Amino acid sequence: MSRPFSQTFKSVAVLGTGVIGASWASLFLAKGYHVRAYDPGLDAEKKTRAYIASAWPQLNTLGQVAADFNPDHLTFFASPEEAVKGAGFIQESVPEQLPIKLELYQRIDPALELDAVIATSASGLLIKDLQKGFRDPSRFLLGHPFNPPHLIPLVELLGNDQTNEAAINAAKEFYEACGKVTIRVQKEVPAHVANRLQAAVWREAIHLVSEGVASVEDVDKAMTAGPGLRWSVMGPHMLFGLGSGGGGIGEFCSRYGDSFHRWWDNLGQVTLDTATIKALVDGLRAEENGRDFADLADQRDRKLIAVIKALNEGDTEQVN
Numbered sequence: 148m149s150r151p152f153s154q155t156f157k158s159v160a161v162l163g164t165g166v167i168g169a170s171w172a173s174l175f176l177a178k179g180y181h182v183r184a185y186d187p188g189l190d191a192e193k194k195t196r197a198y199i200a201s202a203w204p205q206l207n208t209l210g211q212v213a214a215d216f217n218p219d220h221l222t223f224f225a226s227p228e229e230a231v232k233g234a235g236f237i238q239e240s241v242p243e244q245l246p247i248k249l250e251l252y253q254r255i256d257p258a259l260e261l262d263a264v265i266a267t268s269a270s271g272l273l274i275k276d277l278q279k280g281f282r283d284p285s286r287f288l289l290g291h292p293f294n295p296p297h298l299i300p301l302v303e304l305l306g307n308d309q310t311n312e313a314a315i316n317a318a319k320e321f322y323e324a325c326g327k328v329t330i331r332v333q334k335e336v337p338a339h340v341a342n343r344l345q346a347a348v349w350r351e352a353i354h355l356v357s358e359g360v361a362s363v364e365d366v367d368k369a370m371t372a373g374p375g376l377r378w379s380v381m382g383p384h385m386l387f388g389l390g391s392g393g394g395g396i397g398e399f400c401s402r403y404g405d406s407f408h409r410w411w412d413n414l415g416q417v418t419l420d421t422a423t424i425k426a427l428v429d430g431l432r433a434e435e436n437g438r439d440f441a442d443l444a445d446q447r448d449r450k451l452i453a454v455i456k457a458l459n460e461g462d463t464e465q466v467n
Contacts, residue, residue, distance in 0.1 A: 156180065156234075156235035156236040156321060157180070157181065157235060158180060158181040158182070158183055158233055158234050158235065159175045159180045159181070159182050159183070159234055159235070159236045159237070159238065160182075160183045160184070160185070160230045160231045160234035160236070160237040160238070161175065161182055161183070161184045161185075161230075161237075161238050161240070162184075162185050162186075162227055162230060162231075162237060162238070162239045162240065162241060162251060162255070163185075163186055163239060163240040163241035163242070163268075164184055164185075164186040164188075164191050164192075164194070164195040164240075165186070165188075165240065165242075166198075166294065166295070167240040167268050167292065167294060167295075167296060168184075168186065168195075168238070168240035168241075168268075169194070169195045169198035169199065169202075170198070170202065170292075170294070170295040170296040170297045170298075171238050171240060171268070171292070171296050171297070172184060172195060172198075172199060172221060173198065173199045173202035173203065173206065173297040174202075174206070174211070174296060174297040174325055174326075175238075175325065176199060176216060176217070176218060176220055176221055177202075177203065177206045177207075177211050177212045177213065177216050177297070178211070178213050178216075178324070178325045178326070179213035179214075179215040179216055179217075179220075180220070181220045181222070182220060182221045182222070183222055183224060183229075183230045183231070183232075183233070183234050184221060184222065184223050184224065184230060185223070185224050185225075185226065185227045185229075185230035186223075191223070192223040195221070195223075196218070196221070199218055199221065200218070202295075202297050203216075203218070205297070205298065205448060205452055206297060208452055208456065209298075209452060209455060209456055209459070210459075211297075211326055226254075227251055227254050227255050227258075228254055228255060228257075228258040229258075230255075231255045231258050231259055231260075231263070232258055232260075233260065234260065234263060235260060235262065235263055235264070236263065236264050236266070236318070236321055237255070237259075237263060237264070237265045237266070238266055238268065238290065239251065239252075239265065239266065239267045239268065240267075240268040243269060243270065243271055243272065245272055245276060245277070248267070248269070248272070248277060248280065249277070249279060249280040250280075251280070252265075252277070252280025252281055252287075253280050256280070256281050256282055256283075259286075263286060264286055264288070264314050264317050264318050264321075265281075265286055265287045265288070266287075266288055266289065266290030266318055267287070267288075267289055267290065267291075268290065268291055268292055268296075269289065269291065270291055270338065270339070270342055271337065271338060273335060274287075274288070274289055274305060274306065274307050274310075274335055275307060275309075275335075278307075278309055284309045284310070285309060285310060285311040285314065286311060286314050287310065287314075288304060288305060288306045288310050288314055288315055288318055289303065289304065289305035289306070289332070289339070290302055290303075290304060290318055290322065291303040291305070291339055292327075293341055295448075298448065298451050298452065298455065299451070300326065300327050300328040300455075301327070301328055301329075301330070301341060302322045302327045302328070302329045302330075303329075303330055303332050303339045303340055303341060304318060304319060304322075304329050304330065304331050304332065305331075305332040305335060305339065307335065315331075319331075348370075350414075350415070350416075350417055351414055351415060352366045352367075352370070353415075353417045353419075353423060353427065354414065354415025354416075354417050355415075356426055356427065356430060357415070357417060357423055357426065358415065362430055362433070363426075363427060363429075363430025363431055363433070363434055364430065364433060364434040367434060379454055379458065380458070384396060387399045390403075
């Protein structure tokens, strides 16, 4: 397929403005785009504008706000058909239910610009199933963020043999111009890449609690004070390569392979049954120690901003 897609988008449509969609809208506005939004939810516009108002100072702290940022560049529309008119890029973040997404796609399909690109934030649905909502699926791809999208840089890009490579390239350039870090998922598997990694870690974290090895709080501490710090700087392959003392990942595997084989054989298989959930609920309540949801979310975001800012400054120092 050689169909061209615009590399420069003047306006962006955001379909679905829940937590993910509102976060996307915040980022796109901060980058100077006109955002055309649609969400049928009660008080959706009011909630979205409130979210953006809270996200703006966070983005400003990270230096992510363009000179032409204007929150008034957000316009809500009564229908998705109206929202996508004139939009070169559409980010869809409606509920993770196939019938809901397919109905939305069938509605917007006739109203799309000829060179528009459509990306879904879906985390668990298959591209091949979602493409059934379009007469021309070549413009549709996965653009899966990590929550919250206006702070966490990662976007996973995925297409298949029906996806125009030019559409994926246009999405990649658009996201990266918005300050995102993109990866290409080359083969479709449930949960893509990042969610599979965190699911694997959480499975063993639950296993350690279930087996009485450590409390919920201490497992969390082990992560944040140990590997979590390293993983914010480099991925596991690069870190283990460094763990070789200069010999490379091959040397690391030769040196520690037997140990890892024993560890892998001993990792647990868990189920979120009633007893396991109760152990997690009780353990997390103790870890929360009276702090409410808003306090914990604020603490998470403040620390994330501090880490991201420090990492960005470190990259700048390296380049200079």
